[in-house]
Amino acid sequence: MALKCKLRSIVVCLWRRQTLLRSTSRNLNTLATDNRILKSPPLVSLDFPDLWTSSSTSTSYDAPSTHNLGNEEIARIIDGKQIADEIISAVGVEVRRMKNAIGEVPGLGVILVGERRDSLTYVNNKTKACEETGIKFELAQFPDTCTEDEVCDAIMRFNTDPSFHGILVQLPLPQHLNEEKILGVLRLEKDVDGFHPMNMGHLAMRGREPLFIPCTPKGCVELLIRSGVEIMGKNAVVIGRSNIVGLPVSLLLQRHNATVSVVNELTSNPEEITREADIVVSAVGIPNLVRGNWIKRGAVVLDVGTHPVEEEGCCEEGGYRLIGDVCFEEASRVASSITPVPGGVGPMTVAMLLCNTLQSASRRYKFV
Amino acid sequence: MALKCKLRSIVVCLWRRQTLLRSTSRNLNTLATDNRILKSPPLVSLDFPDLWTSSSTSTSYDAPSTHNLGNEEIARIIDGKQIADEIISAVGVEVRRMKNAIGEVPGLGVILVGERRDSLTYVNNKTKACEETGIKFELAQFPDTCTEDEVCDAIMRFNTDPSFHGILVQLPLPQHLNEEKILGVLRLEKDVDGFHPMNMGHLAMRGREPLFIPCTPKGCVELLIRSGVEIMGKNAVVIGRSNIVGLPVSLLLQRHNATVSVVNELTSNPEEITREADIVVSAVGIPNLVRGNWIKRGAVVLDVGTHPVEEEGCCEEGGYRLIGDVCFEEASRVASSITPVPGGVGPMTVAMLLCNTLQSASRRYKFV
Incomplete structure (x- = not known):
C-alpha cells in the first residue's frame, strides 16, 4: 500500500514554468494607469492553474534572491520615503496630463x-x-x-x-x-x-481583480518589487490580522504566489514561525515586538507598525516620534533588507x- | 538600545482570557437555525480585540487537545458520513417544523x-x-x-x-x-x-458575518468542533488555495483564531511546513500527495481531496473509487484523528x- 501511495503520487509537472510565463503576460493592460507608475502587475496576471507536483523536493523556480550577510553586515534600508516621492511625482505628471487632455x-x-x-x-x-x-x-x-x-x-x-x-x-x-x-x-x-x-473578496479570490487594492498592502508589495525582492515561491509571514493591513497584505502576498502564514496574538510560537520567513511583514502596533532573533538571516522585513512615543526634545512634528513593531537595531543585523519607521511603509500608503x-x-x- | 527594545516591548495582557470569554458569548443567537443544528458558532462571536503580548513565550490558553499516540496506535477515524447523517436528519426535522408552522x-x-x-x-x-x-x-x-x-x-x-x-x-x-x-x-x-x-469578503473580515459560509470549509470546521478538536491558538496548515476550498477554509480557520499557513504548488518545503501543524486540511486533488512524514505526531488531518480511480471489480457506484490527497495508511499511524476518503469531508459538504x-x-x- 505504501508503494501504491508512492506510485500514485508521481505527477509530472513540466508545464509549470511555461504556464507561469504565459499567465504573467496575460491581462497586463487591465490597469493602464497603475502600470505606468507602479511596478506591481494586475493580480489576475499572476494567476495560473494549480499544477502540483507530488514530490516535495522539486523546486524548479529560482532560489530566494536575498543576499547572504556576513556577521558584520547591516541590512539594506528600503527607503520608502524616496520611493513614495518618486511615485507621487509620477502621479503629478499623470494628473497634469489628464487635465491637459480632458x-x-x-x-x-x-x-x-x-x-x-x-x-x-x-x-x-x-x-x-x-x-x-x-x-x-x-x-x-x-x-x-x-x-x-x-x-x-x-x-x-x-x-x-x-x-x-x-x-x-x-x-x-x-x-x-x-x-x-x-x-x-x-x-x-x-x-x-x-x-x-x-x-476584499476580489482581492482574495484567484481569477478576480479588485477595483482597488488597500493602500498599505499595495505599498508593501510595491516596495518589495522595487527592491528586487522575489515574492513568488517565498515563505512570507504576516504578523497581525487587522482588516486594514494584516488581512489584505496576507491575501495580496498569496495572490503574488507566496506561501503565507498569518501570526496572530494567540499564536503560541510566533518567533519560530517568523524565523522561517523569507519575507516578514509586521502590522501590529506594539513597539519592538519583533526582536532580532525572530528574523531569519537574509530575510526581508517590512515594518508597518507605527506607535507614537512622546519624547522630550524630539524634533519630529507634534513633539513625538514613531516607533515600529520591529526592533530595528537588532533586526537590521540579521535581515538583508528592512524598512525604517518612519520613512518606510508609511509614505507608501499615501x-x-x-x-x-x-x-x-x-x-x-x-x-x- | 537593545534594553530599550526589551523594556518597551513589555505589554501586559491579562485581559486576554476574559475578553475571549466575553466575546464568545456575544452574538450567539444571530444564526438561530444553524445553532440549533450545528455546533459551529457565528463568526463575529469569535472576534475579539487584538491584544498582543510582546513575550513570545506566554501561552495562557490551553495546550493542544490531541492525544499522544504510542508507536503502535492508529488515528481515530472521523466518521464524516455518520456526522453528516445526523445533521441531515436534524435538517429534516427543522424542515417539517417549518412546513407545519408556516x-x-x-x-x-x-x-x-x-x-x-x-x-x-x-x-x-x-x-x-x-x-x-x-x-x-x-x-x-x-x-x-x-x-x-x-x-x-x-x-x-x-x-x-x-x-x-x-x-x-x-x-x-x-x-x-x-x-x-x-x-x-x-x-x-x-x-x-x-x-x-x-x-468571501465578509468571511475574511473580522467583525463581519457572511450570509453563507462555503459548504466544504463549513463542514471541515464542524467536523473539528464535533470531534472535540480545539481550533483557537492552534497551528493549521491548508494545502491548496482553490477559491472553493483552500481559500475559504483558510479564512474560516483564521476566523476561528487558528494560526494558518497556506501551502501552494510553489511552496518549496510543503512537508516541513505541514509537519508544524496541529491541524492539516488538504484540498488539492492529487492522490496521496501528503505522506505520513508530512504529519506531526498527534495532528488532526482533514482530507478534502477526491480523485476518482477506476478499478476493476470495485464495488462503489459508477465503477470507480475515490482516493484522497492523504496517504491514509501512512498518515493514520501518525495523526491523532483523520477523515477517510470517501466518508469523511465529502458527506459533510452535502x-x-x-x-x-x-x-x-x-x-x-x-x-x-
Whole structure:
C-alpha cells in the first residue's frame, strides 16, 4: 500500500514554468494607469492553474534572491520615503496630463471624525500629497460627538458629486459609530481604501481583480518589487490580522504566489514561525515586538507598525516620534533588507492612495 | 538600545482570557437555525480585540487537545458520513417544523452543465439528501455545448422564484463559460455555496458575518468542533488555495483564531511546513500527495481531496473509487484523528448545503 501511495503520487509537472510565463503576460493592460507608475502587475496576471507536483523536493523556480550577510553586515534600508516621492511625482505628471487632455483632475474626499493625533497627522500628509500632485482634495471634518447620519450624509455627498473619484473614511472611528454601516454607504467605485467586502473578496479570490487594492498592502508589495525582492515561491509571514493591513497584505502576498502564514496574538510560537520567513511583514502596533532573533538571516522585513512615543526634545512634528513593531537595531543585523519607521511603509500608503484615486478617475473618464 | 527594545516591548495582557470569554458569548443567537443544528458558532462571536503580548513565550490558553499516540496506535477515524447523517436528519426535522408552522419548505435550484462523472455524482447526492429532508429540489441541466445566456436565464428564473432559497451552480463549468459572469448573476441572498465575492469578503473580515459560509470549509470546521478538536491558538496548515476550498477554509480557520499557513504548488518545503501543524486540511486533488512524514505526531488531518480511480471489480457506484490527497495508511499511524476518503469531508459538504438552504429559507421567512 505504501508503494501504491508512492506510485500514485508521481505527477509530472513540466508545464509549470511555461504556464507561469504565459499567465504573467496575460491581462497586463487591465490597469493602464497603475502600470505606468507602479511596478506591481494586475493580480489576475499572476494567476495560473494549480499544477502540483507530488514530490516535495522539486523546486524548479529560482532560489530566494536575498543576499547572504556576513556577521558584520547591516541590512539594506528600503527607503520608502524616496520611493513614495518618486511615485507621487509620477502621479503629478499623470494628473497634469489628464487635465491637459480632458480638462479633469482626480478628486479625493476625506472624512475625519474626532481629533486623534495620529489621524490628524495622516490626514495632513494626504492633504499635502494631493496639493503636490494637483489632485482635488476636500476634508469633511466632524467632532467626536457627531452622529452616524452626519457622517453618512457627507459620504453620500461625495458619492454623488462626480468630481470626487475617491472617498476615504479615516479610521479608526469613535466607538459609538458603526464602522461597517458607514463604510457600507461608500460607493464601491470610489472605495480607494479598498476596504469594501466586495473588494476584499476580489482581492482574495484567484481569477478576480479588485477595483482597488488597500493602500498599505499595495505599498508593501510595491516596495518589495522595487527592491528586487522575489515574492513568488517565498515563505512570507504576516504578523497581525487587522482588516486594514494584516488581512489584505496576507491575501495580496498569496495572490503574488507566496506561501503565507498569518501570526496572530494567540499564536503560541510566533518567533519560530517568523524565523522561517523569507519575507516578514509586521502590522501590529506594539513597539519592538519583533526582536532580532525572530528574523531569519537574509530575510526581508517590512515594518508597518507605527506607535507614537512622546519624547522630550524630539524634533519630529507634534513633539513625538514613531516607533515600529520591529526592533530595528537588532533586526537590521540579521535581515538583508528592512524598512525604517518612519520613512518606510508609511509614505507608501499615501502614495498608493493617490495612485488609487488617479486610477479611479482614469477608469471613470476612460483615460489611458 | 537593545534594553530599550526589551523594556518597551513589555505589554501586559491579562485581559486576554476574559475578553475571549466575553466575546464568545456575544452574538450567539444571530444564526438561530444553524445553532440549533450545528455546533459551529457565528463568526463575529469569535472576534475579539487584538491584544498582543510582546513575550513570545506566554501561552495562557490551553495546550493542544490531541492525544499522544504510542508507536503502535492508529488515528481515530472521523466518521464524516455518520456526522453528516445526523445533521441531515436534524435538517429534516427543522424542515417539517417549518412546513407545519408556516406551510413553506426551503427550495434549492441546481444548475448542472455537461456530463462530468464527478459532477453527476455530487448532484445525485444532493438530490437524494434534499428528498430525504423534504427540501424542494429542481435541477436545470444543460449540455456541454450550451451558451452562457442559457445558464444565466436558468439562474435568473431561480433568482426570481420565491420558492427557491438557494441556488447552486455545480462547478467546474466547461471552459467556454465565464464562471465569474455566471456566478455574478446569482442573487447574494440565495448564494448557498458562499462563493460570491461579497460573502468571501465578509468571511475574511473580522467583525463581519457572511450570509453563507462555503459548504466544504463549513463542514471541515464542524467536523473539528464535533470531534472535540480545539481550533483557537492552534497551528493549521491548508494545502491548496482553490477559491472553493483552500481559500475559504483558510479564512474560516483564521476566523476561528487558528494560526494558518497556506501551502501552494510553489511552496518549496510543503512537508516541513505541514509537519508544524496541529491541524492539516488538504484540498488539492492529487492522490496521496501528503505522506505520513508530512504529519506531526498527534495532528488532526482533514482530507478534502477526491480523485476518482477506476478499478476493476470495485464495488462503489459508477465503477470507480475515490482516493484522497492523504496517504491514509501512512498518515493514520501518525495523526491523532483523520477523515477517510470517501466518508469523511465529502458527506459533510452535502449536509452543509442543506443547512445553508434551510438557513436561507429561515432568514427569508424570519422563521426561528
